[in-house]
Amino acid sequence: MTKKKAFVPLIMDVAVPVGSYYLFKDGLGMSTLAALGWSSVVPAVRTGWSVVKDRTVNGLAALILFVNVVGLLLSFVAGDPRLMLVKDSGVSSVVGIGILVSVAMGRPIMTAVAKPWLVKGDERREAAWRRLQSGSEDFRRAERVFSVVWGVVLLGECVVRIVGAYTLPVDTMVWLGTVIMIVAMAGGFLVSGALAAGPMAAMLAAEVCDKRAEGEKCSVSAAPEAPLAAVAE
Template sequence: MNMRTSTSTAEKSPMPTGEAVASRAGEPAAGRRRTPSSEMVRRFLGDVALPLGLYYGLRLAGVNQWLALVVSSVVPVVQLIRRLAIERRVSGTTLFTLSITVCSAAVTLLTGDPRLLLARESYFTAILGLWMAGSVPTRRPFVYMATVKLLPEATAREWEAKWEGISGFRRAMRVMTAAWSAAFLLDSVARVVMAYTLPVDLVPVLSAALLIAMLVVVVRLGKVYGKRQLAG
């Protein structure tokens, strides 16, 4: 189960929001762009709540752990297909998600071990963390690129102007991208540990709780840091 996740009016501060995290749905129609908070809720429902509910529903129905994990992991695949249909093109983030999905499917077909299926979630967060780290020294770090796509047009233009003219803003974007990278790498390690040390049925919900807690902490600290950087 791919589990991916803030404030709605943080548009004026350099602040990563919602699942500005991995892949992104196509751009909404003009004048109807999603707010960061609405995107966060949508991502949470589609990428976390639905797969989690499906897994535990199947377990209550008597389905074994391996099959329940496999079936619930179909949800992210459906989400990906939907995004491809909306975008009508293969963007970099979509290609990234597609590659992870294919690798995940390969692991599913090659093993009957539910713990290995649980551990595979760490692949996504590890690669995502490394991808973020790699974007830190580039012209547009991950946090900036991911967040600006969710902002209203006027606010997005303000961010672009800040990026070009304020060195503190650029530094804040890079530092926060590095923080998100570290958080996802730690999440990856924690998922592997949980997958092989805890009861299988406990791992999915704890993994979701870990991801949500991690994102909340990084978002809150990032907002405080960003405001201080611009105020300084």
């Protein structure tokens, strides 16, 4: 698997629907309702295709589709400015809950986000990933931890923004909401990197080294590339 191919699922399931939403809304001037509807086409097709073809649910595509549906429902919320601020937290809470549910079901959804950065399109790392995923409880635990951290971070961000929306002046929360999001994301990268991405990268490197050809020098880096590199150190 090439490095570019490793990122195809992430691009198709996340980047395309999110990017198309902003293209439809800001670039083409569509309403929020129309933009959410049209940007749901790709995740809807991807989810349906995975069910028909593989008899499984494409977790990331299904989550993005669910988020868009919630966004469509929330788009009807209007009036109270504080309620409008709370509406902005709705997506974070939906994603956070979806991530935690995926962990409870034994299929941590954030693995699909971490894997491309850790495997880097390297066939040896891809093979090592499969071996560890099927035979290492420590590796599977790190997968779950990675998702749990992000689920908790997103839910925590939602709670903080809701509390702020009803306890602080509206004008303050308009800018503070963005600050809270940035801090939450930075914290998520740091904690998930230290507790999960870093250890997973080290296990992958060790597994590749253990399976190297006789006499081959082992020089596989354990540190994942950006944006996970900083948090794995």
